[in-house]
Amino acid sequence: MNFELSTIFAVGAGYLCVLFAIAYITDRGWIPEKVVHHPVVYVLSLGVFASVWSYYASTGSAYRDGFGYLAPFIGISLAFLLSPLLLRPILNLTKNFQLSSLADLLAFRYRSPWAGTITTLVMLMGVMPLLSLQIQAVANTVRLLAPDSSETIMAVVFCIMITLFSIFFGTGKGSGRERHEGLVVTIAFESVVKLLALLVLGFFAVYKGFGGFAEMEAWLNTQPELLQRLKEPAPPGTYHVTALIFFTAAVATPHMFYIIFHENNHPRALNTASWGLPFYFLLLGLPVLPILWAALSINSQFAIEYFQITLGYDLGAPVFSLIGFIGGLSAASGLMIVITLSLSTMCLNHLILPIWQPTARQDIYRWLLWKRRLLIAALIWGGFLFYYLPNDSQNIRAVSNIGLIGSLQFLPAIIALLYWPRGNKVGFMSGLAVGTSIWLIFLFLPVSSGIDLIPAWDLSTREVSAISLLCNVLTFMVVSFLSQSSNEERISADICSVDNLRRQHRARLTAGSPEEFIRQLTKPLGERTATREVMQALRDLNMESNDHRPKSLRLLRGRLEANLSGLLGPAIAHDLIDRFLPYTADSEPGASDLAAIETRIEAYRSNLSGMAADLDNLRRYHRQILLDLPLGVCSLGPDDQIIMWNHAMADMTGTPSDEAAGLHLSEIGEPWHSMLYKFRDNDAPHQHKVTVNIKGNKRFISLHKAVIEKSDSPRVRHDGVIILLEDLTDTELLEEELAHSERLASIGRLAAGVAHEIGNPITGIACLAQNIRDETSNDELRNMARQIIEQTDRTSRIVQSLVNFAHSGSNNRSEQRMEVVHVAECIDEAITLVKLNRKGKHMQFDVQCEANARLKGDSQQLLQILVNLINNARDASPEESTITIQCEHIAASVQVSVSDEGSGIPETIRDRVFEPFFTTKEPGEGTGLGLSLVYSLVENLNGHIDIMLASERKQNPGTRVTLSFPAYEAKEDDSVLRDSPEKA
């Protein structure tokens, strides 16, 4: 092939510039967000896995192994098809704890910085040859297209471009946490380019190489040996190991981990990827066979791995060679960019930071940013040296293949972290050491450097892979069973394990507020970084900076650790948080945060089935009972932390359940704190009618408690106290009202007796006095008789009042007249009666009454009520003043009010005005039975009486008495009314 170097350079550089442009416009927000965040973009970005290894080497694989060339695609597709079991749980962990690499994940799970360091070192060994392979592929293809060009110069130019791109678009602002949307869109674009390139080359091979599909089939039928090789079943296990290696590679290669988990923008995108990525690989694998066959049909003289490039040249259409070159360039560049970004983070977190950390005075973000940039450059140029120094290009390809087998050694640890909580740090590292040693001794060293330490054992790659994995698994299990996990490891295992509940530590922190968090973290991070991180964590949790609840502070601590883990790696972050934000010394380990457990179960609900689902339903039912119980339920932990606060409790106290849960008892405010605290310390299990004052209202509350004893199991620490609060205020008021009515009734009975006993003698005295008055001519005697008559009249009136009062109190409701009473008519009649009195003649009456106001009852009783009230108003008002009588129909009631312009009723006597014989009038002016009588009659009419105090009326300081009766509706069955007996 004889392309001009300048042409190749222009095409290559132009393509890389397009990548820069796409990343730039994405980062600037010029591409709509719905496109950038679309699951298809995420799926395509995962196509980064199809590196030059897949792009170029698949034709050679297909030639040698037939359909076995699909084994890598099947392996990684299987990992995605099983994503709910493998990738989804890991995604949740990485999102919650800001873990950006497998080294982070393993260091977090096994709570060991060494786990991260060893993982990083093994990854470096396995992946660096893959980097070199990309550089070599680009340099080789350039040399193929332009034989006069220098491979080395092209490799250098390629490395420079990739270094610049990775640094500009992959390092962000140095926090290590943010997603790189420009990078993801660019990688997705590259996936589209390589897929289109292969599909175009596939169609080109079919139509240009054979003339169509039928002709290709016809040619294929003339190649029995080729068909035999294509479809011949491989020896057992041949492709299973390859598929297993690539299944593991989905998680255990740094670039795939980085794109799947770190750059995932929504868990739903992983759902799409579960079938989308296998489909992508299927499309990618389809054109491989036609390309291979077309090149074989024309006896191409070029290396079989580069048929994608040479086919166009062989078939006389050089432009297709350029298309093949661009596809290969996209495969190489995409992988190099992502792999260096992910490796740089791993190296920084697990190789650099454990031995060299920035001081508090330095700008940590800037420090990390520049270290990452340097590491990216170092990795890319390390890959270049790995390509440049050895002369054997075949060796690089072989070593890169062997490198992928190294990632297989992480499979046991990955499975165990999700499904085997018993596995521990010592077991993991022992298994990894054994497996990796076998891989190194039997594969890596012999292939990369020719050193064969045990030449007598002639094992195939497949055998070594299987043996190393088996030894790894066995060692991991045996050592884990023989060694103990630390407490931290057990907590971490619970967090990672799919089937276990996360048990948050319910303990108090030494720092009691977000401000204290900042002060504590200022020591290692500096004030600026500490403030920024704490504020960021508060924003992540939607938490207020004045939230001091222990539950919230624990959440804040967890969030901070996760955020710092994204910045500095999980090992450093955990150490830093443990040192500067420790729990208090009296914290009880194992005390679970029930709220956190419930949240977790709630989130997991749709995954529960069978007995677990039934148990969960039962749990919900019991919880709902407690929540909806009409008694206040408050559950306290041993550290006086509120664990449960039901709805009745929330209504009673005004503190919502979700706010109260997690608070310390001292933080719920008065008077509840004092009351609950005293009762909690008290030995008595019950306390009746405790009086509390809430916003000026007196409330009566009974308290009951039950103490939950400590469990023998160290994992169950739910001891504490359950307190029940029973609000008896309404009952107490009813009792008071009943007592009042009872008192009135007894007074009524007394009054009736007194009236009866006094009435007869008084009548006798009055008759005798009249006789004296009428029969004597002595003026002095007549005058005395008249005075006696006046006094007996007065006494008779009092007695009559007593009788009326007694009758009103003892009236049988069934004997009461039931008629439709027109309130307006009653008011007019009452005013007429009042005006008969001398004082009444000098008053003004302002009557505002709705004509349709009617009620059902005894009109005489209503008349008596109104006369009494108007008389009282008249007595209390100055002369010539106005008494206002209003009557209106409000909803289902009739309200009648009588207002005067007097001085009103003082608040001090408000409670006594309805008591019999209580009066503020001068002696001889009133009996004190008027309002008592009114009260009784209103009750008879099923009404309610209320007195508005002078202090409650701003415009008119006088008294207003308001009566409220059930209104009579015309719809009511009048026949009932007609049929009812009218009784006086």
Next chain:
Amino acid sequence: MYIPPSTLMMLTFSYLIFLLSMDWALAVDGAWYRPFVICISVIAVAAWAYRENNSDEL
């Protein structure tokens, strides 16, 4: 260990289809694209099985 029904269904289908059609797919006189037909049927079933988004965020 909890296995989502959709995953279980997809696995069962894949196992059965591979069991029943491998001989057909790799028959020497059969069309070369037959293995791809099996793969695409598995992918189609996976797409159907995972069509509902699992709302659980653990």
